Amino acid sequence: MKTKKPTKGSIESYRKIVDESMPQLSINCVIFRYYDKKLQYAAVQFTGSKMQVIPGGYIFQNESIDDAARRNLYEQTNMDDLILHQFGSFGSHNRRITASNSDIENIGIPEDFRNWMEQRFVTIAYYSIISDPNTEIIANAPYSNADWLDIEGKDRLAMDHSEIVGQARKALARDLLSRPVLLSFMPACFTIPELQKLHEAILGRSVDRGNFRKRVLKSGFLVKTGLVKENTGQRPPELYQINKERYLTSLTEDVKLGF
Amino acid sequence: MKTKKPTKGSIESYRKIVDESMPQLSINCVIFRYYDKKLQYAAVQFTGSKMQVIPGGYIFQNESIDDAARRNLYEQTNMDDLILHQFGSFGSHNRRITASNSDIENIGIPEDFRNWMEQRFVTIAYYSIISDPNTEIIANAPYSNADWLDIEGKDRLAMDHSEIVGQARKALARDLLSRPVLLSFMPACFTIPELQKLHEAILGRSVDRGNFRKRVLKSGFLVKTGLVKENTGQRPPELYQINKERYLTSLTEDVKLGF
């Protein structure tokens, strides 16, 4: 699956992108994590720029868009077991990165690559969620300075990336209903109240404790471990695991088409 | 909004496409209609070919993908008031039109255009629905021979177009729940049993008459006209109109993000 790659950020790596990628088409990933009781997403900066964008990249001529999303995510986060959900494409007629909308005046990349990347681009957007909230985002060239930003924060991203993040959050909230997407967020072992907090972070509002518990247990995605989380200062909550089998089948099965 | 266009199918029109369109990126539209009590979709053929595809086209450098979808649809169906729903992108690594997967051996188009269009393409897919089931599809060059195909039929389209149609049908069924997309299908005046038949055609199964009636009336999208449909051979069903105001606002408002 892997190809020999030139050193990241080298002239050769830029040439490879320009020579072997589909022109004017990109993928972007909104990578969520649940950390510090908040829903966050990954943002990176172009080297030498102050504006932030979400990770993204280009599509090699011989790879599918889904593979391109996976690859770019791997190159930038070192994670390769994420489940990616394509949720939309963005292609307004003047959608391009420029000095005025991204502050990319003096970033250290070759001019021919810069000309290439400053064309009008259509992007296909994916969202993904990481289970380990301590994952480091590795910002490869032409990016640097990765950050996690609060979804409720006021950060303004370059271009239409804030819009893309907003749409990703909506897609995530929508998918919560039909699939337990949320389970990808959680560590191997977790409590129902923790799961509820995550739900609330995604939905942007609070839900009833008792009702949440009933619903999530009835779904059959959770398995009781018999253990409890200790030293919480209050009554120790019970620890659960994911019913992996049930979870994986739910990802491929069709959403119920009810009337 | 309209630009002067070269004669369709002329050398100039092909040159314009190659010169002014984004490369390797297309839009495709699954146009549904409800006709003869069946759900159908529009298919066209390349001139000189036997294989069918769904309508589609290319994106001018200075137009948005949504505008491109609208324009191509207009050029091919003469309809310009359709509501388009983007539902996904398709981009497997070997997604291209070839003689083997589309039977385009001897279609009468210039070789440079043919080389251009036989590149690997990613397509962004939309679905749309027409309210007048008697709409004629105008197949412009390089297409000819437009047809309406049954969604339940066994027709095999070229490339991955059957897959795209299947996904469109799923998206349509999903959207039925949150929006009364269905109303675009209906003529100005219709009966509830007719509306029910349409629902059943989309969902692929039957629904309870009484319950359907209750639900659709409670939604507030229908207005009673006071008239009945005559000469049906049985009890004359009541005719309804769409509450246009309510319908249009529902199209722009967010889907409820319930828990």
Added chain:
DNA sequence: TCAAAAGTGTTATAAATACACCCATGC
């Protein structure tokens, strides 16, 4: 013993579902 958070149960309401029954028409 008290606060705080976890876990459980009860009730009210609304929605989905399954039918049963009557109605209006053409034959």
Added chain:
DNA sequence: GCATGGGTGTATTTATAACACTTTTGA
């Protein structure tokens, strides 16, 4: 009359929502 499809009502079940009560811990 009667077959056929349209229109209406009702009972059952299920889902949603609001909220009260109990349990377990650390301080």
